[in-house]
Structure formats: C-alpha cells, structure tokens
Amino acid sequence: MPLIPEEPQIHEKAQGPRATPASGRTAPTPRPVPGPRPAAPPRPGRPGPARPAPPAQRASRDTAAAKPGPAGPAAPATAPAAPQIQLIPATPDGALDAAEEAVDLLLDSGRTPGDVLVITTGDAHPWAAHELSFGDAAYWAQHDAGDDVFYADTAVADRAASRAVVVVALNGGPEAAAVTALTAAHSRAGALLIVCGDPQRINSVLGATV
Numbered sequence: 438m439p440l441i442p443e444e445p446q447i448h449e450k451a452q453g454p455r456a457t458p459a460s461g462r463t464a465p466t467p468r469p470v471p472g473p474r475p476a477a478p479p480r481p482g483r484p485g486p487a488r489p490a491p492p493a494q495r496a497s498r499d500t501a502a503a504k505p506g507p508a509g510p511a512a513p514a515t516a517p518a519a520p521q522i523q524l525i526p527a528t529p530d531g532a533l534d535a536a537e538e539a540v541d542l543l544l545d546s547g548r549t550p551g552d553v554l555v556i557t558t559g560d561a562h563p564w565a566a567h568e569l570s571f572g573d574a575a576y577w578a579q580h581d582a583g584d585d586v587f588y589a590d591t592a593v594a595d596r597a598a599s600r601a602v603v604v605v606a607l608n609g610g611p612e613a614a615a616v617t618a619l620t621a622a623h624s625r626a627g628a629l630l631i632v633c634g635d636p637q638r639i640n641s642v643l644g645a646t647v
Contacts, residue, residue: 559609
C-alpha cells in the first residue's frame, strides 16, 4: 500500500523544533506547572473539608432530604462491656505483694505502665506514700501524666481515672473500704479487674457491688 504523502512531513515536524503557527504568531512559551495548593485545615473532628457533590448528585440528595420517609428502627444502645475479673487468693498481709506480682506479670506480658491502676484498702502503697510526701499536687500530677502505674487508696479511688487494668489489694481496712475499693475498681477497669485477697470476702463483696 503506498504511503500517504503527508506522513513523512508529520514525522519531520515531530522531530524538529517547534514550528511557528500558520497565523504568524509566535508560539507561547510553556509556563511551569504550578504545584498543588495547600489543603484547607481540617475541621475539628472531621478528616478534612468535604468536596461538593456533582450537581445531579446534590439534586438527588436534596430531593431525598425533602421527602420525609418512614423512620427506621433505632439502633440499640451498646452497653459498655464488663471487665474480666480475676481473683488471686492472698491474706491481708500478703495482698500487696500479690498485687505487685500481678503488676509485674502485666508489664511482662506487654501492658504499658499507664494501663494499670492499683487500689489498696489498708495501708497506702509505699509509692503513693512517697509521692504524697511532696504534696497533693505532685501526686495527682503523676496520675494526670498517665505514663506510669498509679497507686491510690480507697479515700481517693473515686478521683482516679479509668484504666485498662485495675488491681485491688485487700490489704486490711474495714469492710466499707473493701466495698468502696471494689465498686470504684469495677467502674474504672476497662478490660481486666484483678482482686488480691480472701476469695470468700471478695465474692461476698463483689456479689453486693457488681
């Protein structure tokens, strides 16, 4: 098949310099492509500014919004999951040591120190007593930092924030202290509640509080 006469000329134009347009005007110098514009700052609580929908899509959305339809069934409220409860038998004198061993196992298993809250019903943990010696503000500053295991007794347990794991040491104190500690611990434990003490006493108190 014979070649089209204009085809060699097209290849020559493509290989050679840019030709001047037939009208005699000089070809415009190509401008640099501008870079992307910075995106608008996202709104609080949203991933970013929403793009406007195409006109047809907006019209269909507006029409659907204007027509009230039958209300669907309301989604049932999801109740917060109760924490798993683990009992560690211990005497009042050994409850604090058992709680310390539980904390060590938690940290060894991958829990971060800020995940753990320890509540005592009798004498305060030595760490708590040490921090309180610097004043109430320094003690609660450690709590608010949330980067270490926090120790509290029943007098201040209601002030402590929720954490993934709460460990209770029934290391003495009256029955009311155990009830207060376990009530506070159960409401603040996100995933796991560990109680160290007399199993019969724990079950009786938990049965009345949980």
